[in-house]
Amino acid sequence: MLDVQRRALLISLGIAALALAAPFVVHPVLAMQILCFGLFAAAFNLLAGYLGLISFGHAAFFGAGAYVSGYAVKAWQFPTELGILAGTATAGILGILFGHLAVRRQGVYFAMITLALSQLVYFIFHQAPFTGGEDGMAGIPRGFLFGFIPLSNNLVMYAFVLAIVAAALAVIYRTVYSPFGTVLQAIRDNEPRAISLGYDVARFKLLAFTLSATLTGLAGATKAIVFQFASQSDILWSTSGTPVLASLIGGIGTLPGPVIGAAVMVMMENLLAGLGEWVFFAQGAIFVLVVMFFRSGIYGEIVAYSEKRQQRKPTPIAGVTGTNTSIAHEKNRVGSPVG
Amino acid sequence: MSIFGVPIQALASQLLLGIVNGSFYAILSLGLSIIFGMLHIANFVHGAQYMMGAFVAWAALNYFGISYWWSLALAPLIMFVAGIVIEVVFLRRLYDLDHFYGLLMTFGLLLMIESLFRKGFGSTGMAYPNPLPGGINLGFMFMPYYRAWVVLASVILCLGTWFVIEKTKLGSYLRAATENPDLVLAFGINVPRLLTLTYGFGIALAGLAGAMAAPIQNVSPTMGSHLVIVIFAVVVIGGLGSIVGSIVAGYTLGIIEGLTKVFFAPASSTVIFLVMVLVLLTRPAGLFGQQR
DSSP, X not given: OHHHHHHHHHHHHHHHXXXXXXXXXXXXXXXXXXXXXXHHHHHHHHHHHHHOOOOSOTHHHHHHHHHHHHHHHHTSOOOHHHHHHHHHHHHHHHHHHHHHHHTTSOHHHHHHHHHHHHHHHHHHHHHSGGGTGGGOEEOOOOOEETTTEETTSHHHHHHHHHHHHHHHHHHHHHHHTSHHHHHHHHHHHOHHHHHHTTOOHHHHHHHHHHHHHHHXXXXXXXXXXXXTEEOHHHHSGGGGHHHHHXXXXXXXXXXXXXXXXXXXXXXXXHHHGGGTTHHHHHHHHHHHHHHHXXXXXXXXXXXXXXXXXXXXXXXXXXXXXXXXXXXXHTTTSTTOSOO | OEETTEEHHHHHHHHHHHHHHHHXXXXXXXXXXXXXXXXXXXXXXXXXXXXXXXXXXHHHHHHHOOXXXXXXXXXXXXXXXXXXXXXXXXXXXXXXXXXXXXXXHHHXXXXXXXXXXXXXXXXXXXXXXXXXXXXXXXXXXEEEHHHHHHHHHHHHHHHXXXXXXXXXXXXXXXXXXXXOHHHHHHTTXXXXXXXXXXXXXXXXXXXXXXXXXXXXXXXXXXXXXHHHHHHHHHHHXXXXXOHHHHHHHHHHHHHHHHHHHHHOGGGTTTHHHHHHHHHHHHOTTOSSOOOO
16 A cells, blocks of 8 residues: 555656646646646546546536636626636536436436537527627636736746646545545446445436536636637537547546546647648547557556556565456446556 | 418428428437447447438539439448448447447547548538429428428338338347347347448438438538537437437427427527427436336
8 A cells, every 4th residue: 555655646746746847848828728628638537437427518518617707707807716716606507407417317328418418508608699609709818816916927827727727636636535436436336236325326426517517617717718718619519529538548537647638639739730620630530549449548558557567576465466356347347447 | 371470481481491300310310229229339420421421422423423313322322331341440349348439439430530521622511403403382382392302201211211120020130139139149140240230221321311411401521510419319309229219309309490490590509409408307218218
């Protein structure tokens, strides 16, 4: 166990160093984009990886967060923090409504229902006069943090975004390792058993869904402030594929995986930006390749590799090797780290 | 003459438009439902395959001078082959995995196919000449021949498919394999081949729908991308895997959508999703589905 803890500490130190160095290595706006999409993917993964419910409608929360926070800051002159909060809350309320309908079904049905609901939200936002329709909502002011620190400075903005995303990721971490998170994973692995143990499965699912939607809204709201722009593409159905692909690339059902995957995706999009249409082609091809050959994702492969190496070493006490047998049984299920 | 303040001509022509749209919903959700029933794959590329069918018709006419009526055979044939290739190369490996990987895989294929077509043909779209110009004045409305043909053809297609699946030997194999593939395999029926053919058939239906849509819709790379989401909603409403459910829900929702255009136009793009919400609240398994 000590080994696992030491490894976790090392990893978190590494991540912290990386996060602090990022705005000096790549353009700060790119780094902020990675953070926002990382949170987007991590929020999606909370649901997909730890509850086994894969939503294809998270663009609705991302876009709603972006539009509402943008409008609150731009039209109502809300302070930036309050604007982000407004967007996040809107996404949370949407999440309760979506969740109420969607958690009635599982699996592919769940994905199709969330997709259809998000398309409903897309049309509502598209027709609403305040969103600017096709043109989107531009010129959202970044404003001042605490009323006096100018966020127009990219490094200051980066620190602010980093704080938000780190706090949100901490919430996800705490959730996964709380008794609540354990119940979620029990539902994922064997729902009838969780029901027979007396858990109100529907309520757990609804809570997890709402939390995931809220954090997705936070990511969208932050993104709108960073780019000073909210547009159709934030809420379009194809955006719902982004966190799915990011989680898959990084490793679904792992904590760092989605953020890693989002970083890979944002960097790739950035590199391929000049190729226009080919970006979508590359995304599609990666989807296909990852599903065919690489289902455990980057982080999942790293974990599998290091576990294999540990097993080769002589173990002092039997049974403390760190391999999780319940995961091995569920290897073909979405959301398990080993594929 | 008018109903609720709407002239009957306008009402009737929107109703017809709704039935025409419903015909496409029915054919597409039928294919989606059959594929899901057998392969347990929610075929996200269905809309793209419909688009490809329309492009086959368009290309056949423009490059080879093949007429619309031949395209009605050519488009489903080519798409049938394309479906088989997709099943053999991509989908076959996913049957032992969580069903969701099928959705992801087909989503990836959708992104690839659509971007290739946008690259090749732009996104503005091309016109396809109407093979049956003109129409007949029914007194209360004008009925274009082509739309009447589409409705007629789709009804025949849906009934034919229903008949094959519910009333023939081949259909009984299909239904049995849906229930218990291992047992059917043990009886000596080649279930993997059945799966391949089922996917090919579902895609052929989508391709045929695309060829039929070419003269009414702009043939464009994105013509199927919103449609597939609507079809998902239709299938959820009808009950996933239910053939009758898909057909009935397809036509009904087309009509509801058409009527919404008359009475409250801004809601016409959302009404199908709103109906889905209502159905989920009252019958979570869909109108004709069985809760499992």
